[in-house]
């Protein structure tokens with residue numbers, strides 16, 4: 001194969017619809033499309049589905065989901081995943097959508113940072129407050145080391161085996177990885193700005209045991225500077241401790257878990273009309289200024305918009321009908337009830353029926 005040929009991106013996979021964002025509203029969109037016999041690929045930059053519910057408040061109870069007087073945020077996501085199961089959506093997690101381009105034939109090329117390329121008949125943007133990005137280690141010169149010796153996520157635990165490792169942060173991710181990597185690291189220092197940790201008590205207790213048995217150390221303080229070797233590889237971190245000492249911690253790997261922040265990112269560059277960093281839509285179809293691209297949930301705006309999960313669910317239902325019309329304009333649309341529709345029950349896997357007897 002020539003060099004040029006190997007550099008060319010792979011031909012995109014044709015799909016019916018793509019949903020960008022696997023928060024509660026994107027997940028319900030799978031269900032609403034599925035009821036109408038339309039399949040979906042769903043993409044999220046996070047490694048798991050759930051959006052804000054899972055990332056920001058998994059253990060908090062939600063009280064305003066219809067017919068669920070109280071429901072944990074993670075429980076809501078688990079229920080939405082369960083409800084969407086019969087429709088076998090393809091999940092592409094841990095991938096930020098970086099490109100969305102309308103093609104001459106009216107289809108949409110959707111491409112992710114990790115190389116997934118899909119060609120969709122319609123796109124639903126359910127991107128919430130934007131794609132969650134890790135907060136970076138704010139030290140001069142860090143860019144050159146990111147992805148090499150400074151990481152914000154563990155792709156393979158083996159990359160940290162036999163290393164002098166510094167883990168920064170005091171939440172669940174920092175503590176979970178401290179405990180998981182400690183036995184195989186050459187040395188491990190956990191650096192956190194204060195003495196209290198926001199992680200599961202059992203994991204904090206296990207970390208303290210590892211400290212007491214001399215297998216790692218914990219430092220209270222902040223990273224102040226990166227030190228590099230002559231060949232520009234990482235030599236270690238300068239640390240200012242909470243009690244005012246300046247220390248040097250030799251390290252060839254740093255894992256920083258400072259949490260995530262949302263970034264509207266590439267969505268702002270895809271040519272759709274925006275108002276106050278939200279996508280303008282109509283309230284009949286929830287279509288953006290680009291026909292065939294719809295926006296639902298926290299990412300959209302229209303007169304009277306309320307950023308509530310239940311508003312997003314309603315938007316997903318009407319968007320599904322609009323997409324059905326967009327993809328199959330010749331088909332007559334009629335409303336069916338899941339209670340009585342054999343075709344919907346067949347799709348849901350709850351009844352035997354002739355799948356070709358109606359529907360889309």
Ligand SMILES: Cc1cc2nc3c(=O)[nH]c(=O)nc-3n(C[C@H](O)[C@H](O)[C@H](O)COP(=O)(O)OP(=O)(O)OC[C@H]3O[C@@H](n4cnc5c(N)ncnc54)[C@H](O)[C@@H]3O)c2cc1C
Nearest residue numbers: 021023024025044045051052097127128130131297298309
């Ligand atoms: C503390 C807290 C409590 C709340 N309590 C309630 C409540 O009680 N009731 C209620 O109704 N609402 C509540 N909300 C609001 C509710 O969580 C949001 O309205 C809801 O999460 C919006 O869902 P969504 O699917 O539109 O977006 P999100 O949940 O924000 O999900 C969007 C997803 O899209 C992904 N994404 C964005 N851009 C890209 C991209 N370019 N590529 C790939 N993926 C991308 C993101 O990573 C994210 O996972 C609360 C919010 C917070 C923070």
